[in-house]
Amino acid sequence: MENNSSNQPLLAPPAPVSKADRLFTIDMIRGFALLGILMMNIPGFGIDRSQFASILQGSPLNADFKMSAFILIYPEGTMRGLFSMLFGAGMVLFTLNKTEKPGGVTVAEYYYRRLLWLVLFGVFNAYVLLWEGDILYFYGLAGMLLYPFRKAAPKWLIAIGFLCFFINVYKNQLWWNETREKRHDYLEAKAAEKRKEKLNEKQQAAISAWTEMENNRKPDSARIKENVSKMRSGYGTIFTYFIPRNADGETWWMYHGIWDFAGMMFVGMGLFYLGFFSNKLATSTYLMILIVGYGVGLTAGYINFYEGQVKDIASLSAYVDAWRWPHWHLYDLRRLFVSTGHAALLILVYRSGLVNWLMKALANVGQMAFSNYLMQSIICTWYFYGYGFGNYNHLRFYQLYYVVLAVWVFQLIFSSIWLKYFQFGPFEWLWRSLTYWKKQPMLKVAS
C-alpha cells in the first residue's frame, strides 16, 4: 500500500538514525508537553474561573498576577500545541510503519479503531473521572480527519495546518465583528437617549444586550458560591453537575474548536516528515528555530497579554472601541512559534548531553503519556474535589503550582520505575489491547 505511491515524501533521513533514537526524542518532547500541560489545566481543577479576572484586574506586583503573566505569555496553548503536533507525527508513524497483511485487518481499520477507543477514553475522562478540560475526545475525532492526508508532501501538510489556523482567525473575527456591532448599536442608542429621544424597541434591546454582555463578565457571587459548594461535595453531585457542562463542551469545541487541534496535527505531520521531531536536523537549524520560535512567539505572547488580555479584562468597552481586530488573532501563530521553540530547545539540550538523566526521565513520562494524562485527572480531582481532599478554591493561584511541581516529581519517578518492569503504561496497555482486541503482553521481557 505504501510502496506504490510515487509522490511519497522521503522518510529516509539524510543521516541514519537508529529507530530507538528517533523514538527517544519524540517521547522526550511528548513527556515535556505532558508535564507542561498541567500548568494550564491546574486552574481548571483547583479554582473557580472567576479568579482570573480579578487577578488580571489587580496589581501587577501581585504574585498571582506575575504567575498568570508567565503562564499566559510562555507555556499557555503551546503544550497542547506540541501534543497535537506529536499526535500528528504519531499518526504517520502508526500508519506508515506497518505493512498490510494480505487479507488481514487493514492498518486503516486499526487506526480508526484506535481513535474510536480514544474518543471513548475521552468520554470516560470527562464524564467519569470528571475532568472538564479533557482533550482525548477531540484528539480522537480530529485524528480521524488526518488519514487521507498522511502521504501528502510536508509543504502541503503545513499549508493545510495554516489553513486551519486561518479558519480559526476568520471565525474569531466574525465573532469580534458581532461584538463590535453590539457595542456600536449600544452607543448609538445611548446617544439617542442623551438627546432625550424616545427609544424604540430595537434601541432598547441594543442597550440591554450590551449591558448584559458587560454584566456577564462581572463575577457573579451567587454562581461562584454555588460552584464552589458543588465542587466540594460528593461524587454523585459533581457527576450530575458535569453532565451538561461536558456535553456542551464536547459539542461546541468539536464543532468550533477542531481547527485548534487539526491545524497543529497537520503541521506536526509535516514537521515530522521533515525530520524535525526525530532529531535529524543540523544543530544550527535547531538553534535557529529556537531563537526565531521563542523570539517571535514570546513577543507575540507579550503583546497579546499586556495589550490584549489585560486591557480586555480591565474594560471591555474601551478595548472593543480601540481595536478593530482583537489581539487574540496572534494566538495560534504565537503557539506555533513557541511550541517549535520548545521542541528545538529540548533537542539541543539532548544533544548537549548535559542532563541526560532528566531527558531520560522525560522520555519515560512521554512513553506512557496516555497513562500519565489520565493520572493527572485522577490525582488532581482527588486532591481538589469534594469526594477527595476537597481543596477546591482553597489555594491561591500561584500556590497551585506547588501542586503541579509535586505531580511532576511524582510522574517523573513513577514512570521511570514503572517502565523498569513493564513494556507500556497501564492505560497504554489497555488501549492497545482494546485496539487489537486481544490481551497484549505487559511485562518486560528480560533481554
Place this chain on the structure above:
Amino acid sequence: MNPPPNPSSSGELSTPPTHSNSPINALDVLRGKALIGGLLVSIWVFGGFSTNWQKHLFLFPHGGNYKLFAAVSLFLQGKMQAMIALVFGAGLLLFAWRQNAKPSTPAMPDLYMRRLLWLMAFGLLNGLLFLWPYDLLFHLGVVGILLFPFMRLQPKGLLVAAIVCLIIFCGKQYWNYADDKKTYTKYQAVMVIAKKIEKDSLAQRAKDSTRIVQAGKPFVAKDYRLIDSTNKNFKKDTLTKKQAGEKDAWEGLVKSMKYDEKQDADKKKAMRKSGFGDLYNYILPGLQEREARYTYTIGVWELGMMILLGMALLKLGFFEGKCTKSTYWILAIAGIGIGLLLGYYRLYLQNVSLVNYEKYITHYWIPYNQFIPIERMIMALGYAAAVVLAVRSSLFSKLLSAAADTGRMALTNYLVQSIFLTLFFTGIGMTNYGKLQQWQLYLVVLEVAVVQVVYSVIWLRHYQHGPAEWLWRSAIHWKWQPWHKNRKAGDENTIANPDPSTSIY
C-alpha cells in the same frame, strides 16, 4: 487489499455481491423513494409549515389539515431519513467491496475517507450556500467516518451494534423526559413554598393587626406599613433567586409547548428578507446547532443505527432479493404495520401532552416520542422489504426504473431541491414562505418530483452520472472522471463501472 485467506474471520469485507438478474437495483429505488418522500416532510420547513404551527393543529385533531399532516407524519416523517441512512450504510459497504475487488491506488480506506470528507463538504455547501438548515449530508459524512471500523463485523455483530444504537437513542428520549419530570418536581416544591409564603404573610398581617388592636393603641403610619401588602415597604418573604429560576424553568417549558403567534410572524418576516446575508445570518445559528448538537446528542445514534442496519442487510443479501419471499412479506407487513401503530400512538400521546403538559407528566411515565427510534427503524425496514419485493416481481418495472434513475442521481437531486426550494420560498427568490397552505406545499413537492424524475431519466440516458455525482467522483479521485456513457470501459484509472448502482449516496 487482497482476498483474505480465512473467510470466516474477514471474508465479509471483500466479497462483492452477485447481482440479481433484475436490471433494477433495489438500493437505487429506495434512494429515489426516500429522496422524494423525504421532501414531503422537508417541505414543512422549506415552506413555513412550522412545528410551531403544527402544535396549533394538534389541538384540533378533526380538521382535514390535521389529517393530512398526520398522514405524512405517520408514513414519512423520520422514516425517509432513516431509509436514506439505511441505503447510505449499504452503499458504503458496497463501495468498499468494489474498491477491494479491483486493487487500486489509492487503496480503499483512502477513497472511503475522501469520499466522506467530500460528502461533508457538500453538506456544508448545502447548508451554508444553499441555506438548507436540515442538511443531512454533513451528518452522514461524520457518522460514516465513525463507523468505518464496523464494516468488518459479521451481519450478527452489525445487527447487535444497530440495536445498541437503537437502545441508546430510546434512552436519550427518555432521559430528556426525565429531565422535564425533574423540572416539574422542583416546580412543585417551589410552589408549596410560594403558597406557604403567601399564607404566612397573610397570617403575619392578621397577627400584627390583632396585636395592634389588642394593645389598644391607635394605628400609626408605621403600623399600616406593616400590614398593607400594597405598600412598598411591606415585609414579605420572596422566593430565592434559585427558587424563582426553578419556577420559571417549568413555566417556560409549558409555554414553549404552546403555539406562539409572534414566533411564526417573526420567522416569516426573516425568511422573506431579500438579502442573502440577512438570510444567512438568520439561518446560521440553527444550522450550527444542528450540525453540532444534533450530531452529538442524537444524530450519531439515529443515523448510526440505520447505517449499521444497512450494512448488515447488504451482507445478508437482503437488497439483492436473497431472502425468502415470505421473509420480505413478513418484514413489509409487520414493519409497516407496527410502525403505523407506534406512530398512531405517538400522535395520540403528543396530542395529550400538548393539551396539558402538566397532566401528561403526572400521568405518563414515558414521553410521547419514546418509541420514535423503533418506529423509524422498523418502518424503514418494512418499506425496504416492500421495495425489494416489488423489484423482484417486476410488476411496476417502468415506475421502479424511473425511481432508480432518480436514486442514482440522488446527490444532484438532493442539492437541486435545496437550491430550487430556497429560491422558491425565501426572499432571495420568489418569497413564498408561509404563504401556501399545507396541501399546496404538497403540490409543490409533486411538481418538483415530476421534474426530477423526468430529468433524471433523460440525463442518465446520455450520461453516466449526475453532475454532482460526477463532481464528487472527480474530487475523490482528484482527477476528472469520464462523463459520457459510451466512454466507459476506458483506461485503468477511470473507475467507470457498468453497474448502475455505482453512485452510492
